[in-house]
Amino acid sequence: xxxxxxxxxxxxxxxxxxxxxxxxxxxxxxxxxxxxxxxxxxxxxxxxxxxxxxxxxxxxxxxxxxxxxxxxxxxxxxxxxxxxxxxxxxxxxxxxxxxxxxxxxxxxxxxxxxxxxxxxxxxxxxxxxxxxxxxxxxxxxxxxxxxxxxxxxxxxxxxxxxxxxxxxxxxxxxxxxxxxxxxxxxxxxxxxxxxxxxxxxxxxxxxxxxxxxxxxxxxxxxxxxxxxxxxxxxxxxxxxxxxxxxxxxxxxxxxxxxxxxxxxxxxxxxxxxxxxxxxxxxxxxxxxxxxxxxxxxxxxxxxxxxxxxxxxxxxxxxxxxxxxxxxxxxxxxxxxxxxxxxxxxxxxxxxxxxxxxxxxxxxxxxxxxxxxxxxxxxxxxxxxxxxxxxxxxxxxxxxxxxxxxxxxx
Ligand code: PLP
Numbered sequence: 001x002x003x004x005x006x007x008x009x010x011x012x013x014x015x016x017x018x019x020x021x022x023x024x025x026x027x028x029x030x031x032x033x034x035x036x037x038x039x040x041x042x043x044x045x046x047x048x049x050x051x052x053x054x055x056x057x058x059x060x061x062x063x064x065x066x067x068x069x070x071x072x073x074x075x076x077x078x079x080x081x082x083x084x085x086x087x088x089x090x091x092x093x094x095x096x097x098x099x100x101x102x103x104x105x106x107x108x109x110x111x112x113x114x115x116x117x118x119x120x121x122x123x124x125x126x127x128x129x130x131x132x133x134x135x136x137x138x139x140x141x142x143x144x145x146x147x148x149x150x151x152x153x154x155x156x157x158x159x160x161x162x163x164x165x166x167x168x169x170x171x172x173x174x175x176x177x178x179x180x181x182x183x184x185x186x187x188x189x190x191x192x193x194x195x196x197x198x199x200x201x202x203x204x205x206x207x208x209x210x211x212x213x214x215x216x217x218x219x220x221x222x223x224x225x226x227x228x229x230x231x232x233x234x235x236x237x238x239x240x241x242x243x244x245x246x247x248x249x250x251x252x253x254x255x256x257x258x259x260x261x262x263x264x265x266x267x268x269x270x271x272x273x274x275x276x277x278x279x280x281x282x283x284x285x286x287x288x289x290x291x292x293x294x295x296x297x298x299x300x301x302x303x304x305x306x307x308x309x310x311x312x313x314x315x316x317x318x319x320x321x322x323x324x325x326x327x328x329x330x331x332x333x334x335x336x337x338x339x340x341x342x343x344x345x346x347x348x349x350x351x352x353x354x355x356x357x358x359x360x361x362x363x364x365x366x367x368x369x370x371x372x373x374x375x376x377x378x379x380x381x382x383x384x385x386x387x388x389x390x391x392x393x394x395x396x397x398x399x400x401x402x403x404x405x406x407x408x409x
């Protein structure tokens with residue numbers, strides 16, 4: 001019989017969302033007709049901006065005539081989209097990124113999961129705890145970790161994100177080869193200051209390490225003092241790859257489009273010491289495994305940068321940020337410390353105790369669903385995540401219900 005990849009056997013079942021769904025179903029079965037408000041979801045609720053819809057339709061119309069039909073596109077994405085990204089997301093904000101350093105993709109999940117195909121097998125990797133699980137699981141599948149014991153994989157360096165460090169870890173004392181960073185963070189909603197990112201870039205340059213910077217939520221940053229790209233930090237072009245997504249920026253979770261930035265000057269060595277640019281390796285990888293994002297989707301994504309698109313995207317993000325602000329106010333008013341919810345759609349509430357126990361209490365007493373923090377890592381215990389991706393009415397109703405429960409408690 002053919003053998004499977006044994007590393008799959010190491011993967012600790014991440015039953016977080018399945019377990020959340022199971023408990024919600026069980027609650028609904030026992031309480032028919034009782035309203036449940038889902039404040040745990042990481043998916044957007046609002047439709048695509050009108051400018052994106054129009055461009056999407058125009059792209060489909062192009063496909064309908066021989067003269068304008070588009071077949072396979074460039075592996076790295078159409079120039080019209082890469083040029084718009086480079087100019088608007090980076091150059092206009094003082095970050096030096098050129099269109100040919102951008103690789104358009106079907107989203108940040110694929111990119112953050114696949115990038116480790118460029119890594120050597122024995123790379124030492126640092127991972128924040130709590131964390132977006134893709135970074136960990138993709139490395140486990142590739143055999144870059146040992147067994148899962150006491151909630152952690154052997155062989156990974158964990159960076160504790162705690163109330164003490166404001167959920168933003170400092171570089172570790174020991175040297176690692178690669179580190180995953182995500183700001184604004186999922187699940188904590190924490191953001192990193194310029195000084196904190198400078199410390200990471202300094203560490204990476206000193207240790208010849210690679211920073212894998214996930215900026216899927218950068219559109220939520222409204223504080224002008226906060227960096228939105230790692231490339232706003234001098235030296236980052238020599239040590240960082242950045243991942244972006246249109247999912248949360250413009251409601252593309254079901255449309256699928258994102259991109260990775262790999263500066264041409266970002267270099268690494270092979271086992272013989274020969275130095276190679278990661279840009280060329282990723283281009284080769286994409287050419288082998290990926291046939292590009294569909295033309296209408298890239299047209300829709302490019303519309304994010306049109307005059308109308310920019311205004312509509314701003315309105316969309318303003319809407320979610322107002323949800324987050326309202327919920328954050330209610331959580332703080334209840335005396336629960338929290339981070340996020342200001343420059344992020346996520347709110348990380350330090351409820352104390354067992355996060356599943358808090359989940360159960362909130363569900364049974366208020367009909368509100370949150371996400372237990374322990375599902376994102378050991379340091380998530382004692383916390384729950386609330387998401388601002390919801391209708392305004394649901395958020396207002398959840399706030400009213402929450403007040404009743406927390407007053408009792
Ligand atoms: N990175 C982070 C931190 C996320 O939270 C998510 C989605 O929830 C993604 C990446 C995935 O984004 P995409 O929809 O572009 O694959």
